[in-house]
Amino acid sequence: LINALRYVPPAVLTAIIVPAVLMPGGDRIELSLQNPYLVGALVAAVAGWLSNNLLLTIVLGMVAFMGWQWLLG
Amino acid sequence: MTQTQMVTPSGLSKSPTAEFISGARDTFPLIVGAVPFGIIFGTLATASGLSEAGTLAMSAFVFAGSAQFIAAGLLATGTGWPFIVLTTFVVNLRHMLYSAALAPHVSKLPQRWQIPIAFWLTDETFAVVANRFTVGPPSAGARWYYLGSALFMYTNWQLCTWLGVAVGQILPDAGAWGLEFAMPVTFIGMTIPYLKSRSMIITTLVAGAVSLAAYHMPNKLGLMVAALAGIGAGILSQKWDMKVTTRE
Numbered sequence: 001l002i003n004a005l006r007y008v009p010p011a012v013l014t015a016i017i018v019p020a021v022l023m024p025g026g027d028r029i030e031l032s033l034q035n036p037y038l039v040g041a042l043v044a045a046v047a048g049w050l051s052n053n054l055l056l057t058i059v060l061g062m063v064a065f066m067g068w069q070w071l072l073g
Numbered sequence: 074m075t076q077t078q079m080v081t082p083s084g085l086s087k088s089p090t091a092e093f094i095s096g097a098r099d100t101f102p103l104i105v106g107a108v109p110f111g112i113i114f115g116t117l118a119t120a121s122g123l124s125e126a127g128t129l130a131m132s133a134f135v136f137a138g139s140a141q142f143i144a145a146g147l148l149a150t151g152t153g154w155p156f157i158v159l160t161t162f163v164v165n166l167r168h169m170l171y172s173a174a175l176a177p178h179v180s181k182l183p184q185r186w187q188i189p190i191a192f193w194l195t196d197e198t199f200a201v202v203a204n205r206f207t208v209g210p211p212s213a214g215a216r217w218y219y220l221g222s223a224l225f226m227y228t229n230w231q232l233c234t235w236l237g238v239a240v241g242q243i244l245p246d247a248g249a250w251g252l253e254f255a256m257p258v259t260f261i262g263m264t265i266p267y268l269k270s271r272s273m274i275i276t277t278l279v280a281g282a283v284s285l286a287a288y289h290m291p292n293k294l295g296l297m298v299a300a301l302a303g304i305g306a307g308i309l310s311q312k313w314d315m316k317v318t319t320r321e
Contacts, residue, residue, distance in 0.1 A: 004308055005174040009200065010267040011280040011303030012167045013260045015296050016139065018281035019288050020257040029285060037254060044258045048265035054102040057265070061258035062109070 017041070036072060040065025092214035096201070096221025103197035104229050106259025107138075111230050113253055114141055115237015116244075121149030125238050132234035136227060138195065139256065140164045143293065164293050167300065171199040178206040178215065186216055193223035200263055271314060276307030 021041040022029050033039060044061025051057065111132070118128040123145055131141055140161040147157045171194060179187060202219045267273050280303025287295030 003311075004304055005170060007273070007276045007304040007307040008167065008170040008174065008300070009196075009203075010264050010273055010277050011300040011307070012170075012296070013196070013264045014277040014280040014303065015284040015299035017257050017260045017264065018284045019295075022285060023288060037257065040254055040258060041261055044261045045265065048262050052266065054262040055105055057262035058102070058106045058255075058258050061261065062254060065254040065258070 034072065036065050036068040039068045089214055089217040092212075092217035093221035096205070096218035096223075097225040098221075099201045099205070100197060100222040100225050103201070103259065103263070104225060106255055106262070107197065107226065107229060108233055109255040110138065110259070111233025112237040112240060113255065114138075114145070115234040115239075116241035117142070117237075118145040118234075119238055119241045121145045123148060128238055129231075129234060132230055135161075136192070136195070136230060137161070137165060138230075160293055163297055166297055167196075168194055171196075171203075174203060175199070175206070179219075182216060190216070190219055190223060193227055195223070195226055196260075196263070198222045198226055270311075272307045272311040275310045276303040279303045279306035 021037045022031065022035075024030065024035065024037045030038065040061050043064035044057050047060040048054070048057035114132070115128060118131065118141070119125055123131070128145075131144070135141055135144070143164055144157050144161050147160065172191065175194075179190065182190075198219070201222050202215075205215055205218050264277065268277065280299045283302040284295060284299035287298045289295070290298065
């Protein structure tokens with residue numbers, strides 16, 4: 001059981017993240033660069049992977065999301 | 074790049090005050106993600122028809138983040154309370170799993186500690202505290218570390234909700250700024266440190282895929298189904314890996 005519990009946080013968090021990022025409208029999957037959630041999530045994932053710094057990951061992800069949203073108008 | 078800030082408890086000293094401060098300090102990066110989330114809750118909840126007092130009271134007594142958003146969203150569509158209670162119950166079922174993971178470390182604490190720290194349990198405090206319990210030295214001071222993390226999260230949540238309510242009054246369209254991305258991005262940052270083994274990666278891939286496939290299940294039940302599928306896949310792949318290694 002203790003072993004199974006190690007998998008809880010990444011499983012639950014991913015199950016929240018993926019629909020929020022890929023289905024921002026809540027009805028269909030938006031797998032394109034027109035989706036600022038996807039762009040922000042990719043930037044955050046790369047930043048997190050390379051830096052292993054949580055604060056930097058959040059800030060870069062938010063900046064990418066807001067910047068991309070602004071670019072798309 | 075061996076460990077993130079989150080995975081390194083900064084203070085390992087024994088004094089309650091020092092433990093309290095390190096708990097708060099290790100929670101700081103996660104607070105940054107919670108700030109916009111709290112503000113947006115304050116603005117969205119009042120915009121979706123909840124009174125200002127009701128919004129503040131929900132943050133004070135429910136203290137749940139995503140469940141509060143969902144509850145406010147359901148209230149706005151005029152959903153009946155039994156359905157809202159059931160949905161938020163399912164969304165927060167993960168706290169049962171978090172509690173089970175922490176139980177070995179807190180089961181000997183007196184009840185006057187257990188009840189408040191159970192109430193103050195969040196995704197963020199769980200991540201920070203679970204790490205303190207497993208990496209740091211076992212000590213009676215760990216409860217102060219937990220309290221430091223939890224009270225920092227709680228105080229911040231109340232202040233941000235209040236700020237959001239105030240912002241909502243001044244700028245009724247603040248919801249369009251895109252602060253709703255704060256939750257997913259924070260969770261991405263929290264998930265990445267786990268992706269260190271093949272079974273963990275399989276867990277997230279399966280949980281992610283199932284969460285999309287099961288998205289339209291009633292009461293947000295898809296979240297729980299996806300999480301359980303991911304956990305199951307991770308355990309299976311771990312067993313498979315162990316079998317392969319022993320055979321070689």
